[in-house]
Amino acid sequence: MNREDVNPGLPRLRRPRAILFDVYDTLFINGVEEWVGTFERICRAQSLQIGAKELWTHWKRIEVGFRQRRTNLADPSMSPPFKSYAVAWTECFAQTFKELGLKGDASGAAQRSVTDMSKRPIFEDTKPALAALRPIARLGVFSNADDAFLRPLLGDSRLEFEVVASSESAAVYKPATAAFHHLAGLMKVETRDAWYVGDQLHDDVLGARSVGMVAIWINRKHAPRGHDGPVPDATIDDLRQLTVLLDRST
Numbered sequence: 001m002n003r004e005d006v007n008p009g010l011p012r013l014r015r016p017r018a019i020l021f022d023v024y025d026t027l028f029i030n031g032v033e034e035w036v037g038t039f040e041r042i043c044r045a046q047s048l049q050i051g052a053k054e055l056w057t058h059w060k061r062i063e064v065g066f067r068q069r070r071t072n073l074a075d076p077s078m079s080p081p082f083k084s085y086a087v088a089w090t091e092c093f094a095q096t097f098k099e100l101g102l103k104g105d106a107s108g109a110a111q112r113s114v115t116d117m118s119k120r121p122i123f124e125d126t127k128p129a130l131a132a133l134r135p136i137a138r139l140g141v142f143s144n145a146d147d148a149f150l151r152p153l154l155g156d157s158r159l160e161f162e163v164v165a166s167s168e169s170a171a172v173y174k175p176a177t178a179a180f181h182h183l184a185g186l187m188k189v190e191t192r193d194a195w196y197v198g199d200q201l202h203d204d205v206l207g208a209r210s211v212g213m214v215a216i217w218i219n220r221k222h223a224p225r226g227h228d229g230p231v232p233d234a235t236i237d238d239l240r241q242l243t244v245l246l247d248r249s250t
């Protein structure tokens with residue numbers, strides 16, 4: 001039996017010169033549980049009389065508003081001035097505390113969030129997948145993240161990439177095309193010669209495809225894609241499948 005028979009669901013992709021990654025929820029776990037844990041620490045440290053989940057839910061609604069407004073995809077030149085997460089999160093906490101009538105320290109809460117984002121747990125397939133790819137592919141990262149949490153997160157886990165780029169260092173958030181061009185430029189590869197692997201259909205798949213990269217969706221929980229969402233070139237549920245995709249690429 002040959003390999004194609006073993007993996008009939010995986011397509012044949014264009015052979016890449018580089019494989020590029022999103023970080024949060026692609027290489028490291030950054031789910032509701034992790035965020036509620038952070039908010040429990042914030043509530044405890046600041047003696048806030050509110051449940052962590054309730055505070056997080058309120059804050060998250062405001063924070064999603066920031067995410068929706070930060071990039072004008074139709075006309076990127078009309079996007080508002082770039083704001084790091086540290087700045088945006090401080091503003092989101094200030095608004096949350098005001099709306100809920102809480103006497104909280106917004107900048108302390110944002111700082112706690114930044115620190116905790118540098119300590120997120122790693123998925124169990126991340127290290128073996130990257131170790132298998134490293135000898136045969138050039139690897140890079142672009143994360144919608146501040147360097148203050150992205151760099152210690154990768155450094156402490158001893159994950160090595162040729163290039164580590166962030167929204168903060170590029171002053172632009174995915175899915176803006178400038179984010180992907182920024183990373184391709186640093187990697188010195190044409191966008192069409194790169195694969196981009198990420199968990200978000202909007203930020204990662206749409207963004208990568210819009211610059212001609214091969215977009216690989218890591219869909220660990222087998223979430224439905226929806227009818228009108230961006231279509232990935234391949235879908236995997238474990239990063240170790242990248243080696244198979246690479247073997248099959250032509």
Ligand SMILES: [Mg+2]
Binds near residue numbers: 026199
């Ligand atoms: Mg992600």
